Each structure stands twice: as C-alpha cells, then as structure tokens.
Amino acid sequence: MAASFQPTLPAEELRRRVLALAEPADQALQDSLHSHVPYIEQVSAYIIFSGGKRLRPVLYLLAAAAAGGQGEPRQAAIFEYLHAATLLHDDVVDEAGLRRGRPAARTRYGNDAVILVGDFLFSKSYSLAAEVADHRFINALTDCTTLMAEGQVLELLFTGDYELAETDYRRVIQAKTAVLLAAACQMGAIFAGAGDTVIQALYTYGMELGMAFQMVDDALDYVGTEHEFGKPVGHDLAEGKITLPFIFARETCGPALRGRLVELATAAPTDPEAQAEAKELVRRAGGVDHTMSQARGHAMAAQKALADLVPDQGPGDPLETLLALAPYVVDRRS
C-alpha cells in the first residue's frame, strides 16, 4: 500500500523545510512565554522546551502558506501552548512518570502546580488567538478545545474497558489528537484568508494526518523500545488503555485466544509478565500490522484531501511539504 503515496520529498529536504518553520515557531514561544509569576515561566519552559518537534505550529504555518497566505509564528505558538497544557493535565491523570525521555513535569513540580500552569497555558493560547480579527479563528479554537476535553474524558471513561469497540477508540483518538492537528491546519487557512473549500480541505488533511499520527503512536507502543520512544513502552496496556492493535487482535484471533487476551490485559496493569504476553499475542495476531496499515490509509486520505489545492511551484512549495509529511508520519520510528 505504501506505493500509493504520492511522490514525496527526500527525507533530508523535508527535515530542512520543517526545521525552517519550527525555528521561528520556537522563537515565538520564547518571546511570548512570559508571566507575572516567574515560577509559571519555569514550569512552562520545562514542558515546552523539552524537545518537542513543533509539529502543530509547523502545520499551522504550512497550511497558511499552502492556502496562499502567510502565517505568523506568534499564532503558531497557540498550538504548542495548547498541546503543552493538555500534556500537563494528561500526565496528572495518567500518573505519568516520564515524558519525552525525562521526568514528567508533575514529578518535578507537583500535580498542583502542573494543573494550574496547564490552565495558564490554555489562557495563553486563547489570548494569542483573540488577537486575530477574523472571528472564525477563535471559534475554531473553542470548537477544538471543547472536543479535546471531551476526548480526554472519554478516554478516562473507557480506561479498563477491554471490550472497547473500534468506533469508540476512533472517537477518542480523533478528539484527543486529530482535532488539534486539524484545527492548526484550519486556522492557518483562516488566517491566510482562504475560502471555505480550502479551509475545509486543510481541516480534513489535519484530521486524517492526526488519525494516522495517533495510530502509529498506538502501534509503536506495542513494538518500540523505551529508548526510541522517550517514554516507557507497553504503557497503554499498563494503564488499561485499549487501542487499535489490541482491538484488532481481540476481534480476529478466535474465541479461545480472545478470552486469554482479555484475561492478560486485565492483569497487565499490575503484572508485567501478563503485559508482555498480551503484547506478544497482539503482535502475532497482526494487531500492529493492521494498525500501521490503517494509519497508512489515513495518511493517504490526508494527501487526497489536498488534491484540489494549487501548488505554488516555487522552491519549498508548502503543498509539497504537507504532502510529504503524510508518509513521514507513518514511517517515523518515534
């Protein structure tokens, strides 16, 4: 199926283009991250300047450019603040110990500070969005954050539900991950002054890319090593989070193995051996391959959503970069 991806950029060229946008976004984060309370800056900086790839700000800037305009790095920062805010709150909810390969902010600053600094970063992202005169801009953001909060609650409610249906899994990852990538692209297009068709195309691109992105994350959780991934692997099962690799295995492995799989998953949060065995069963049942294949399908749908956009043909054409990001998201190893 990988052959169906549109011609893409050499990895080095893609990397160069992404970095060229990530750097001004990073600078904008440095410039706008101030508070009357130095401690807030300190906790925020710990999470924000911890090696994130700035995927969301980069998508915002690329979408604005692909829509024929130019995004401001200042607004690109919105999506990194929002992402950081949700990571801070997620880490409290998940009782996470590690994030991006180092101690999660909550283990260093405490849950209380992390909850409140998360609230500060939410406000920060709205402040930056409110600077944009086009009303659709802030409305897109509020739609996004409302869905994201719903997605987080759904994920919490579904924790430990070993019979979770694939449709519910999809609902969760759409809301908790894909919606923010979609909003970054959509708001880039709005900022650029694009018409509804182009805005919608970029929104769909971001959503499909986000679905692919999260599915790859969920697949890697069953195969990656801690070193590659920056956080413990097999974490999802340990936390009672049921994702597509497991669901596929459960649905296709036959009644005997199915019972065993659910039994192992139920034991996984407290029993590392059960967890390892469950992961092995999931891999052998093709859960990882199926999830990667589904991710590839979403990445191709992301490319397809941009079919009617007109490339600017110049060097570093943003449309070309967006297209090249789709297979990259699937092929990454961390």
Next chain:
Amino acid sequence: MAASFQPTLPAEELRRRVLALAEPADQALQDSLHSHVPYIEQVSAYIIFSGGKRLRPVLYLLAAAAAGGQGEPRQAAIFEYLHAATLLHDDVVDEAGLRRGRPAARTRYGNDAVILVGDFLFSKSYSLAAEVADHRFINALTDCTTLMAEGQVLELLFTGDYELAETDYRRVIQAKTAVLLAAACQMGAIFAGAGDTVIQALYTYGMELGMAFQMVDDALDYVGTEHEFGKPVGHDLAEGKITLPFIFARETCGPALRGRLVELATAAPTDPEAQAEAKELVRRAGGVDHTMSQARGHAMAAQKALADLVPDQGPGDPLETLLALAPYVVDRRS
C-alpha cells in the same frame, strides 16, 4: 464606617432584584450545558447546580443594564462556567472534601474526571464569549483567565509562608477572586456597547467588590461555623493559607505573641488545638475586625467607582442594585 455607605435598598427588594436576574442566568446554564459526553454533563451539573448564588452572572447582567444596554443570559453563563472550572481545579489542589455543604465533586467523581471536566468548562466559557462580535469581549476574558491562573499559582507558592506580606496577600485575592467579578462587570459594559469610561468604572466596581467579597470570606473563615458556611471553617490555617486576619494580627500583636502565633500556625495543618488557639489569638488581636473594616473600605470604593454613572430612575434601576450589592457583600454571613 458603615454609615458612609450610600443609601441602600431594603434587603428583601435587593434579594428580589438579584433573583430576577439569577433565574434567567440559571436557565441559560441549563440550556447551554450540553456535551457529546453525558458524563461531562453529569459532573458539570453536580458543581454548577449546587446552590451557587449566581453572583457573577448577575453582576454581568446588572453591569450591562447600568451601562445602558441589555446583557444576554447566554453570555452571563460564561462567568459561572469559569467559576465552576476554577472551583473544580481548586478542589483538587486543596484536596477539599466539602464544597457548598456537600461532598466536593472530586470526592465523588475522582480528581481525574474533575480536572478534565474543568478543562471542558473553560472551553465552554470561551465558546460563549467567542459568539460576541466585539473583539474587546473575548480579550477581556483572556486577560481575566490569565490573571486568575497566575493568582492560583501564587496562592499555591505562598502556601505555608507564615511571613506572607499584605501586598502579596492582596495580589493573590485580586487575581484569584476580584478579577473575575471585574471581568463580569467589564464585559457586561462592553456587551452593552458602552464607552471606555463607563467600562472602566464598572471594571473598577467589580474589582473593589471582589476584594471586599474575598476579605469577608477570609474573615468569616476565622469566625463562622461550618453550618453557616457550607465548608469547614478554619480551613485556611489548616491548609497553610495565610490571609489578612492573620497578617494583621501578626503585624500588630507585639514580638512575643508574634512568635507564638507563627508557631501555632505552623502546627495548625496537623494540630487542631494549635489551629483553634491561633484563631483565638487572631480574633483577640483584632484581625477579623480589621479585615472586615478593610472589606468595607473596598465596598465603599466599589460604590464610589460608579459615581459618574447615570441612574435610569426607573423601577429596579440597575445602578441602584449595584450600589446596594456593596454593603450586602460585606454584611452577609456566609
């Protein structure tokens, strides 16, 4: 000093007017509180429909009317959602057991759900604000929530600081309480299409009223009973929160008692007898009276801020109601 308050309304008339605005605000909350996730509605309803007085929505509606326009109950709900969101997060940070006389939401639904539903309610308030075309409206909200988050962090940092200065105390209560009342009044005036002078006057009114409100809260914490107050009294000292009654007592009681007071306060979080003795010392040193007197000063400043507004002279004149709220906030007993 109480004699200096402007002529006010009979308590029954004030109550009637406030209820007449609280009811449509309550209805608007019922109407707009929907989520794709029923559980979110359930947790939200638990905190929102738990007997709050709707002070903030009422202030919004009164300010709009006093500014010569009319507020929409739909937007009045913004301030209750925001208030509820901060209560949810506060209760997690404070490890609160009770809120408004019944189990805090977190003890019923768990910290995780309460953090995420708080995020949902933040988004909800921004969504409603984003519906208003005047750009100053959403900007006022983001300024408000940024300051509020800073105030919460400051309060956390100052916890257990028994040498806390009065200026730092004032900074905390301004940010954590007064700023939201100020924003409700300010945004009411903006919604009404008022000019900058009137907007500023109502903002100042809300800020001064908020300072008075929080100081009365802090004074009552040293005198009220649990029954009157809906939450355990003496809670501030038990949580290591240093407020004006304590600060005044510490600064005025002389070096010998001062040492004893700080010693007792330090022991208070784990020693109910030390807590009771500290409270007694604070009361005898005049800390409660001083705080009430300061609250009265802020309430009078709130009235004064409205000096240049023109009453509409009709029955139920909103300016008259705002003026009457100032002494009410000071004289309430819960």
